[in-house]
Amino acid sequence: MSLLEQVRQPRRRGRAAVEAIAGDRTDRARLLTAALCAALVLVALASLGWGAADDTRALPALLSRFGLAEAELRDRVIVWGVRMPRMVLGVLVGAALAVTGAVMQGLFRNPLADPGLVGVSAGAGLGAVSGIVLAGALPALLTGWLGLWLVPAAAFAGGWTSTLLLYAIATRQGRTSVATMLLAGIALAALTGALTGIIVYRATDQQLRDLTFWGMGSLAGANWSRVMLAAPLILAALAAAPFLARALNALALGEAAAxxxxxPVQRMKTIAILTVAAAVGASVSVTGGIGFIGIVVPHLLRLMQGPDHRYLLPNAALLGALLLLLADGIARTVIAPAELPIGIVTATLGGPFFMWILLRNRAVMDL
Amino acid sequence: MLEATGIRVTLGWREILRGIDLFARPGEVTAIVGPNGSGKTTLLRALTGEVDHDGQIRLNGQDVDRLRPWQLAAMRAVLPQATALAFPFTVLEVVRLGLAAGLGAARADLPGKALRRVGLPGFEGRLYQQLSGGEKQRVHLARVLVQIWEPVAHGAPRWMFLDEPVSSLDIGHQLQVMQVARDFARAGGGVIAVMHDLNLTAMFASSVALMEQGLITGFGSPDDVLTDAALSRAYDCRLRTNHAPVTGRWILPQGAEAGLS
Incomplete structure (x- = not known):
């Protein structure tokens, strides 16, 4: 070994030590988790001050509950009875949409799969609309037993059926064809849209009023009973997601390699599809179809921290909740004192973003 | 010991595998060779449970159909022919997928070691999607290696199933990858490899199964199986084996003047 090599040897070893942790984005993901947690808490608290009423009175109203400040009854009702459930619902639905987007994309092995784009939300919407309009036609025993749960349960069934159909059509021998998936999604959305239209014709005026907010999606109808309705299914789906993470990572190699x-690929697929159906069904039944959160959030996170689902899924929940609260803030303030449906805000921001993804990936997307 | 008996695979109306018995010992590289469409890859996919088949497959004495996926994953790893990854994983993240599967081998230093073994030192931070075809193939070999890092675990051999492991590699890396497979076998593991290259097969395999039209028509040592007559019949062209000074058996097509039928 020459003198020069001897001198260079330690340096080379030093570089190897640095390279041993190259390609490991775990720390970056954990940092992002911490940052997102902090941002979510801040935005969630701030969102209690947004709206038509004077926002300087929100903080005392919030604290008055714990005897820490004095506030008028009216302010307490606005903060605790209106804005708080709206914020909680926004967090739940935002997290649910982003996580289901990430799970579906992992399941279909494709960054374009999104419940809103491929007809799953439409299927859940059909279920919800059927639940509202056709409730009277069902046996009283069934409607009595399901009670308030009828609409979320019907939305869940609709979302489940459409996810299953989509997967069966688009996947052959463990490979999902993107073109087939998107086209099947279009067909599915058209079909469910038509069926929804037929059912709407049978609706009474009161039912029509109930139905209007499905058109564009909105958090405006939020109250504590809606939160209680959506929370169990969404929380169950969010709780199942971490158990899917490692399997979804392996599935990126294909079903056989996984x-x-x-x-256990079949069991894992079943759980993933149930998770998607539960979260989408619950979200759609309380807020209607809110698009693009499920595609924008996982994509942004993959750019920042890589595609490892063990970190992608929790961070997607946080970022989804954060973005939906921000979108809701925009929806509430742009044309105050009136407000926009939040679906319009997410579509206005998400549509161009989606086009940007397509342009960026045009060269490599296997369509 | 790998014991496969009475393997039949039918796709649509066509019988791809028509009753195959294959036995492979640990400590050996067992190569499956044969012309295109003879059923080599289908046989490997049947052995790894990727296609539905009749017949029984026993690995280390256990019926593989009765084992849970994670039990099998701790016992054997499979290198596919080509893999497209859906998302922008780094090389380290891909190799680590194998680490998570191999039970009891949660060692952080293995991915780096495995990447050096396959000739990709320092590739950890590269994006998988930006690698060349040959580099991708070797990343997956590294993933397979970390999954079954110890060739013998708890007294039982582990198994490596390779589907054309050198198909997109240059000659230097072909030799390197085959050496990795042979080293694994010499340390007590079992290797089953579908091979296209007869010369590499002759150099590295201890046993060879020659396939024709869904049947194994020759099984044994390379010297016994890779004969002029058998190869010329199976590949439907005139082939002649020579003896190279270092590598031993060396198979060549007979010259153009002799006529390639």
Missing amino acids: AHLGV
Whole structure:
């Protein structure tokens, strides 16, 4: 070994030590988790001050509940009875939409899969509308037993059916064809849209009023009973997601390779589809279709921290909640004292973003 | 020991595998060779449970159909022919997928070691999607290696199933990858490899199964199976084996003047 090599040897080893942790984005993901947690808490608190009423009175009203400040009854009702459930619902639905987007994309092995784009939300919407309009036609025993749960349960069934259909159509021997998936999604959305239209014709005026907010999606109808309705299904779906993370990572290699890595693929697919259906069904039944959160959030996170689902799924929940609260803030303030449906805000921001993804990936997207 | 008996695979109306018995010992590289469409890859996919098949497959004495996926993953790893990854994983993240599967091998230093073994030192931070075809193939070999890093675990051999492991590699890396496979076998593991290159097969395999039209028509040592007559019949062209000074058996097509039928 020459003198020069001897001198260079330690340096080379030093570089190897640095390279040993190259490609590991775990720390970056954890940092992002912390940052998102902090941002979510701040935005959630701030959102209690947004709206038509004077926002300087929000903080005392918030604290009055714990005897820490004095506030008028009116302010307390606005903060605790109107804005708080709206914020909680926004967090739940935002997290649900972003996580289902990430789970569906992992399941279909494709960054373009999104419940809103491929007809799953439309299927859940059909279920919800059927639940509202056709409730009278169902046996009283069934409607009595399901009670308030009828609409979320019907939305869940609709979302489940459409996810299953979509997967069966688009996947052959463990490979999902993007073109087939998107086209099947279009067909599915058209069909469910038509069926929804037929059912709407049978609706009474009161039911029509109930139905209007499905058109564009909105958090405006939020109250504590809606939160209680949506929370169990959404929380169950969010709780199932971490158990899917490792399997979704392996699934990126294809179904066969995932099985060789020890993943029980069929069972995992069933859980993933149930998770998507539960979260989308619950979200759609309380807020209607809110698009693009499920595609924008996972995509942004993959750019920032890579596609490892163990960190992608929790961070997607946080960022989804954050973005939906911000979108709701825009919806509430742009044309105050009136407000926009939040679906319009997310579509206005998400549509161009989606086009940008398509342009960026045009060269590599296997369509 | 890998014991496969009576393997039949039918796709549509066509019988791809028509009753195959294959036995492979640990400590050996067992190569499956044969012309295109003879059923080599289908046989490997049947052995790894990727296609529905009749017949029984036993690995280390256990019926593989009765094992859970994670039990099998701790016992064997499979290198596919080509893999498209859906998302922008780094090389380290891909290799780590194998680490998570191999039970009891949660060692952080393995991915780096495996990447060096396959000739990709320092590739950890590269994006998988930006690698060349040959580099991708070796990343997956590294992933396979970390999944079954110890060739013998708890007294039982582990198994490596390779589907044309050198198909998109240059000659230097072909030799390197085959050496990795042979080293694994010499350390007590079992290797089953579908091979296109007869010369590499002759150099590295201890046993060879020659396939024709869904059947194994020759099985044994390379010297016994890779004969002029058998190869010329199977590949439907005139082939002649020579003896190279270092590598041993060396198979060449007979010259153009002799006529390639």
